[in-house]
Amino acid sequence: ETGVTQSPTHLIKTRGQQVTLRCSSQSGHNTVSWYQQALGQGPQFIFQYYREEENGRGNFPPRFSGLQFPNYSSELNVNALELDDSALYLCASSLDSQTGELFFGEGSRLTVL
Amino acid sequence: GIQVEQSPPDLILQEGANSTLRCNFSDSVNNLQWFHQNPWGQLINLFYIPSGTKQNGRLSATTVATERYSLLYISSSQTTDSGVYFCAVPGGSRLTFGEGTQLTVNP
Numbered sequence: 001e002t003g004v005t006q007s008p009t010h011l012i013k014t015r016g017q018q019v020t021l022r023c024s025s026q027s028g029h030n031t032v033s034w035y036q037q038a039l040g041q042g043p044q045f046i047f048q049y050y051r052e053e054e055n056g057r058g059n060f061p062p063r064f065s066g067l068q069f070p071n072y073s074s075e076l077n078v079n080a081l082e083l084d085d086s087a088l089y090l091c092a093s094s095l096d097s098q099t100g101e102l103f104f105g106e107g108s109r110l111t112v113l
Numbered sequence: 114g115i116q117v118e119q120s121p122p123d124l125i126l127q128e129g130a131n132s133t134l135r136c137n138f139s140d141s142v143n144n145l146q147w148f149h150q151n152p153w154g155q156l157i158n159l160f161y162i163p164s165g166t167k168q169n170g171r172l173s174a175t176t177v178a179t180e181r182y183s184l185l186y187i188s189s190s191q192t193t194d195s196g197v198y199f200c201a202v203p204g205g206s207r208l209t210f211g212e213g214t215q216l217t218v219n220p
Contacts, residue, residue, distance in 0.1 A: 042201075044210075050206075056206030056207055102158075109154065
């Protein structure tokens with residue numbers, strides 16, 4: 001086990017709805033990153049949070065937003081869901097925002113109908 | 114941005130066989146990670162290996178940073194080794210993943 005926990009593990013939403021995914025980082029880690037993994041592909045970087053500030057963002061529209069809390073846990077919010085948002089969403093924590101080893105949670109599998 | 118290529122994309126083995134997975138990357142990096150993704154989707158850390166060789170049981174990895182590649186060796190494969198193997202390299206705050214190698218080990 002990595003010590004990174006995500007919730008919920010599975011969820012189903014309809015197009016246009018909003019979703020919030022949650023992540024608790026490994027103890028002592030101050031950096032959380034979110035990745036989207038579509039079926040049959042490698043994970044794609046969404047954004048990273050370091051000490052409660054966004055610290056890098058991938059090629060995702062503004063309807064993907066996030067938060068990091070003082071205890072370093074994090075949320076990923078997606079508004080106006082589209083069918084293509086169906087994917088596995090992975091959270092990772094690390095000690096270092098640039099070069100540290102990443103440890104991933106089990107993921108939240110989102111299906112948009 | 115940095116490009117990561119993995120080969121082969123698919124690999125089918127009989128239990129007990131050995132295999133080598135390759136990861137090429139387009140720019141110099143200061144670390145590299147190998148992961149195994151299990152059927153439930155979790156990415157399991159195998160190696161954090163900026164350079165040199167590391168071994169963990171039946172698995173070992175070698176990264177030659179100057180030539181921009183890394184190799185993952187699996188010896189005496191078992192059915193539980195099945196799954197997707199990813200390598201990933203950092204670029205700023207992000208990890209860039211390859212497309213993975215789908216390994217199937219048959220009994």
